[in-house]
Amino acid sequence: MRKAKTKTKSHKRxxxxxxxxxxxxxxxxxxxxxxxxxxxxxxxxxxxxQRLRALFQEAAKEAVSMPRxxxxxxxxxxxxxxxxxxxxxxxxYHNLDESTLVVIIAAVIYVVNPLDVIPDALPAIGFLDDAxxxxxxxxxxxxxxxxxxxxxxxxxxx
Numbered sequence: 001m002r003k004a005k006t007k008t009k010s011h012k013r014x015x016x017x018x019x020x021x022x023x024x025x026x027x028x029x030x031x032x033x034x035x036x037x038x039x040x041x042x043x044x045x046x047x048x049x050q051r052l053r054a055l056f057q058e059a060a061k062e063a064v065s066m067p068r069x070x071x072x073x074x075x076x077x078x079x080x081x082x083x084x085x086x087x088x089x090x091x092x093y094h095n096l097d098e099s100t101l102v103v104i105i106a107a108v109i110y111v112v113n114p115l116d117v118i119p120d121a122l123p124a125i126g127f128l129d130d131a132x133x134x135x136x137x138x139x140x141x142x143x144x145x146x147x148x149x150x151x152x153x154x155x156x157x158x
Contacts, residue, residue, distance in 0.1 A: 035110055035133055042105035046098060052089040055105070056082060059112050066111075070131040077138045077145055081108055084148045093151060100144045107137035 045052045059082055068075050081104045087093035088101065111130045138145065 031129055031132065034113075035106060035136075038106040038109040038113070039102060041109055042102045045105050046101060049089040049091075052085060052105070055108060055112070056085045056089065059085075059108050062112050067127060070127040071134060072131070074131065074134045074138050077142070078108075078111070078134055080145045080149055081137075081141075083152070084145065087148070087152075092155075093148065095147065095151065096144050100141050103137050103140050104144075107134055 045055060063078070063082065071078060084093065084096075084104060085108065088096075110133045
């Protein structure tokens with residue numbers, strides 16, 4: 001008489017299901033790392049007006065086709081960042097700290113990069129990381145951007 005074979009349970013590991021917090025934390029770390037790279041790159045633009053001009057032109061061209069919705073109230077500040085960069089490379093405006101200029105340039109570099117943390121080509125979500133970076137940059141540079149806008153209006157009046 002044969003013994004009946006008993007089935008043994010396979011102890012395969014189930015793939016770990018990451019929580020929303022885990023995914024958010026990973027995305028935040030990637031975003032911070034990408035922005036840190038943009039900051040490193042931004043430092044090299046300050047002393048090179050031609051390179052800064054090329055960044056401005058690329059960003060201005062990209063801005064025309066970018067969706068406004070993800071950026072909400074930061075969109076006008078993005079436009080101000082572009083105008084400030086233009087005024088800076090032209091030599092018209094230098095009334096800001098280098099560290100503030102680096103943050104502004106880094107934000108523009110990040111927004112222009114189509115292959116950042118969330119690729120821009122992804123419908124509906126591709127610009128969410130760009131909007132987040134821009135919002136953080138605006139928070140850090142708002143006073144400088146406001147001062148620049150004041151300068152713009154008084155410079156035009158003169």
